[in-house]
Amino acid sequence: MKKSKYIGIFIREAEEHLEALRSGFLCLEKEGVSEVQLNELLRSTHTLKGSANMVDLVELAGIAHRMEDILKGLQNGEQEFSSDLIDVLLVATDAIEALMAQAQAGGGISVNVDTVVKALKSGSIAEEQAKTEVAPDYQGTERRTSVRASVERLDQLVNRMGEILLSQKTMAARQRQMTDLLHQLDSLTAHLRVAGDQSLQTFRSNMLGLINDFERDRLQLGYQAEDVYQRTMELRLLPLATVTDDFERSLRNLARNLKKEVNFIIQGQDVELDRNILDAIKPVLLHVLNNAIDHGIEAPDTRIRLAKPKAGQITLHAQYEGSFIQIAVRDDGQGLDPEKIRSTAVKRGILSTEAAAGMSDDAVIYLVFEPGFSTREFITDVSGRGVGLDVVKANLDQVKGNFTLRSELGVGTELILRLPSSMAIFTGLMVECCGETYVFPQHYIVEVLRISPLDILEEMGREVVRLNGASIPLNSLSQLLEQDQVVRVADRLTVLVLSFREQTIGLLVDQTLGLQEVVVKDLGCQLKSLEYFSGSTILGEGTPALIVSVADLFGASQRRQIRPLRATYEKEQKKAKRGRVLVVDDSITTRTMEKNILETNNYEVVVAVSGFDALDKLNAGSFDLMVSDVEMPGMTGFELTKKVRQREDTHNLPVIIVTSLASDDHRRQGMQAGAQAYIVKGSFKQGVLLETVETLIS
Amino acid sequence: MAKKILIVDDSPSVLAVLEDMLDDLGYEVTAASNGKQACQLLETIRYDLIITDLSMPVMDGIDFAQTAKQMPNCKFVPIVMLSSEEDAAKIAEAKRVGISTFLRKPVKEVQLKTILQVVLGT
Numbered sequence A: 001m002k003k004s005k006y007i008g009i010f011i012r013e014a015e016e017h018l019e020a021l022r023s024g025f026l027c028l029e030k031e032g033v034s035e036v037q038l039n040e041l042l043r044s045t046h047t048l049k050g051s052a053n054m055v056d057l058v059e060l061a062g063i064a065h066r067m068e069d070i071l072k073g074l075q076n077g078e079q080e081f082s083s084d085l086i087d088v089l090l091v092a093t094d095a096i097e098a099l100m101a102q103a104q105a106g107g108g109i110s111v112n113v114d115t116v117v118k119a120l121k122s123g124s125i126a127e128e129q130a131k132t133e134v135a136p137d138y139q140g141t142e143r144r145t146s147v148r149a150s151v152e153r154l155d156q157l158v159n160r161m162g163e164i165l166l167s168q169k170t171m172a173a174r175q176r177q178m179t180d181l182l183h184q185l186d187s188l189t190a191h192l193r194v195a196g197d198q199s200l201q202t203f204r205s206n207m208l209g210l211i212n213d214f215e216r217d218r219l220q221l222g223y224q225a226e227d228v229y230q231r232t233m234e235l236r237l238l239p240l241a242t243v244t245d246d247f248e249r250s251l252r253n254l255a256r257n258l259k260k261e262v263n264f265i266i267q268g269q270d271v272e273l274d275r276n277i278l279d280a281i282k283p284v285l286l287h288v289l290n291n292a293i294d295h296g297i298e299a300p301d302t303r304i305r306l307a308k309p310k311a312g313q314i315t316l317h318a319q320y321e322g323s324f325i326q327i328a329v330r331d332d333g334q335g336l337d338p339e340k341i342r343s344t345a346v347k348r349g350i351l352s353t354e355a356a357a358g359m360s361d362d363a364v365i366y367l368v369f370e371p372g373f374s375t376r377e378f379i380t381d382v383s384g385r386g387v388g389l390d391v392v393k394a395n396l397d398q399v400k401g402n403f404t405l406r407s408e409l410g411v412g413t414e415l416i417l418r419l420p421s422s423m424a425i426f427t428g429l430m431v432e433c434c435g436e437t438y439v440f441p442q443h444y445i446v447e448v449l450r451i452s453p454l455d456i457l458e459e460m461g462r463e464v465v466r467l468n469g470a471s472i473p474l475n476s477l478s479q480l481l482e483q484d485q486v487v488r489v490a491d492r493l494t495v496l497v498l499s500f501r502e503q504t505i506g507l508l509v510d511q512t513l514g515l516q517e518v519v520v521k522d523l524g525c526q527l528k529s530l531e532y533f534s535g536s537t538i539l540g541e542g543t544p545a546l547i548v549s550v551a552d553l554f555g556a557s558q559r560r561q562i563r564p565l566r567a568t569y570e571k572e573q574k575k576a577k578r579g580r581v582l583v584v585d586d587s588i589t590t591r592t593m594e595k596n597i598l599e600t601n602n603y604e605v606v607v608a609v610s611g612f613d614a615l616d617k618l619n620a621g622s623f624d625l626m627v628s629d630v631e632m633p634g635m636t637g638f639e640l641t642k643k644v645r646q647r648e649d650t651h652n653l654p655v656i657i658v659t660s661l662a663s664d665d666h667r668r669q670g671m672q673a674g675a676q677a678y679i680v681k682g683s684f685k686q687g688v689l690l691e692t693v694e695t696l697i698s
Numbered sequence B: 001m002a003k004k005i006l007i008v009d010d011s012p013s014v015l016a017v018l019e020d021m022l023d024d025l026g027y028e029v030t031a032a033s034n035g036k037q038a039c040q041l042l043e044t045i046r047y048d049l050i051i052t053d054l055s056m057p058v059m060d061g062i063d064f065a066q067t068a069k070q071m072p073n074c075k076f077v078p079i080v081m082l083s084s085e086e087d088a089a090k091i092a093e094a095k096r097v098g099i100s101t102f103l104r105k106p107v108k109e110v111q112l113k114t115i116l117q118v119v120l121g122t
Helices: A003-031 A035-054 A058-076 A083-105 A113-122 A127-132 A151-191 A198-235 A247-257 A275-296 A300-305 A338-347 A353-358 A361-369 A389-398 A550-559 A565-575 A588-600 A611-620 A637-646 A664-673 A686-697 B012-024 B035-044 B061-069 B088-096 B109-120
Strands: A237-239 A262-267 A272-274 A312-321 A324-331 A402-408 A412-420 A425-433 A436-441 A445-451 A457-459 A462-467 A470-476 A493-500 A503-509 A511-519 A533-538 A544-548 A580-584 A604-608 A625-628 A655-659 A677-680 B004-008 B028-032 B049-052 B079-083 B099-104
Touching: A003 A035, A003 A083, A003 A247, A003 B012, A035 A058, A035 B012, A058 A083, A058 A113, A083 A113, A151 A198, A151 A511, A198 A237, A237 A275, A247 A262, A247 A275, A272 A275, A275 A312, A275 A324, A275 A389, A275 A412, A338 A353, A338 A361, A361 A402, A425 A503, A436 A511, A445 A462, A462 A503, A470 A565, A493 A511, A493 A550, A503 A550, A511 A533, A580 A588, A580 A611, A588 A604, A588 A686, A604 A611, A611 A625, A611 A637, A625 A637, A625 A686, A637 A655, A637 A664, A655 A664, A655 A686, A664 A677, A677 A686, B004 B012, B004 B035, B012 B028, B012 B109, B028 B035, B035 B049, B035 B061, B049 B061, B049 B109, B061 B079, B061 B088, B088 B099, B099 B109
Parallel strands: A262 A312, A436 A544, A470 A503, A580 A604, A580 A625, A625 A655, A655 A677, B004 B028, B004 B049, B049 B079, B079 B099
Antiparallel strands: A237 A272, A312 A324, A324 A412, A402 A412, A425 A436, A425 A511, A445 A493, A457 A462, A462 A470, A493 A503, A533 A544
């Protein structure tokens, strides 16, 4: 007989019936016995019995038969309805599931059928029996239209696709380089006075055509790669239902054991998440829900006394929110008591009495997530081991999830998880600090501020900045990372405002470099132990960058004592008080000479080798003055000056032209372009340059 | 020529088992998962025998037998009911609407063979 084939078909069929039975039983309990519902359930047990018999699963058929008897009894009034009865029926579904697993594995799993049948006959079940019947690790079956792929393989695929996406970005950088070359060619030909040459013109337009074609191909490749990438990512997604399906039963059991009445509502079960994330949040959700029943929802008589509905309500609501997924767990129980939490936290040595008193009620409730806060451990049937609330935090950190906890005493508690839908790609803000590029996941960033050192204030022994009326503790990335190089000087300091679990900190960085989609790569094993980083990525130009673990940073910023920031910056700024000058010249000799002159006179100098380079530098930082040559490849100093005038942020920037072009015509051109001063190199003397710079800056 | 048998059951496992059994016995088998689907098949195809389940969604075995018996293609085709039904009243009703034989699940191949030989006269 083709037994295994039948078993396969039977199991798929039986899974559907089991699911219908379980939800039907729960529904009977919730909404009472209805004829329609009973008929449905009867048909399921009946079919299950018949099919099991046909494929020779006699014990399973026997259980289904007994269930059918009970349901028939309910239908004709011979059987009395009770919660105990529902328990028995649910245990029977577990037994059936175990038998299915046994049939599939070909033995090895013991199921005490007699006990279950006996329980079904008597209509009630003893506690210890109930426990022995839970199906161990039953894995379900795949639908026939799908194939199995290991997560590892999918990960490899995702990784490769990520790399293809990156190559596409690298190609964009190449294209820019080609365009730059073309500009250089233009200025060269202008220099050599062969601009009108026909063959050169043809060459140029061919080259331009090629660049355009390249761009088109690159973009197309990019779209396709993006598409394939998205689809590959989707392969890793599973609906939330895969974890929440079991919840209803286990919560119901818990509520019964604690003699509480709870209505449990799940919405948005079809929201899809990366399976790694699902694995990480399953214990979190179960834990939070268990907590809600155990500590949140009051006993029925208490609730009645408080004029609340007798049955408590717990909702789990999942929804998409942009590229994130938000899962909210709310209960209408007694809420968290900030005073109690304060005293417990102090008692457990988590923080001092003063520190506890200084915390707001909103902040204090987060202490329940601190390791060591709760001495009680829940045993979850997810992993079989005890999970404390601090594990909730650790799991969420692991998937870069953020959460907020709100509670109102006597009214209820709300926990909102914000999760990336995928762990492998996210939008990051590139940040430069001490010459290195770091990536911050965008969803932690509230705002990027530009402040002056004078905006750094001191409050209760901490340095803070003010934002929208609130004080935000300030920290410096370079100090946290212990890269104690000289702080970079600029009159405006860049501060990232990061939010993590409703706590906010400001973080000083050298500058921000814009947003970019990044593909997360694991840190190699030699870097695994690195503090503050959760992964790495390759930027468009092929340079690697570390991804900052915001969770770790928050931890560190609370522990670490840092050097006073305002004093440090002011000291640095004093040194550079005379201003920041951009020197543009294609000749290294002139550049270096001008730089030296200005630097010895306490100006901060940044050099640029071409007009394009100068514009890039202007984009990246602010300057008090620009000194530029005229004859440069690609873009002349006049053109550069015109561009500078047109830009909103630099149209007032004083410009000094330093050139060997001494004719009046050139002078006029310089002035027309918008330069404030024109110095001819022939007559170039230190004094003249310095004097002019000083005049223009002050 | 092989005799044509239509089997009607909402359970894919039952259909799979029956299909293989009948195939082994040398019959030509078509499967339908409820009475309605079976009726659609009956409109165009003439079968030598129908084996149907009793409790099915959409259209159950009794409704199906009743409808089938009124179809020109099917008026004299024997209908065997294969079910785990134990309710005597239900079985009596099935006989009343024209079920010639009642088989109880699970059916063994020998049983099936004998019954079919009797009903079909092969």
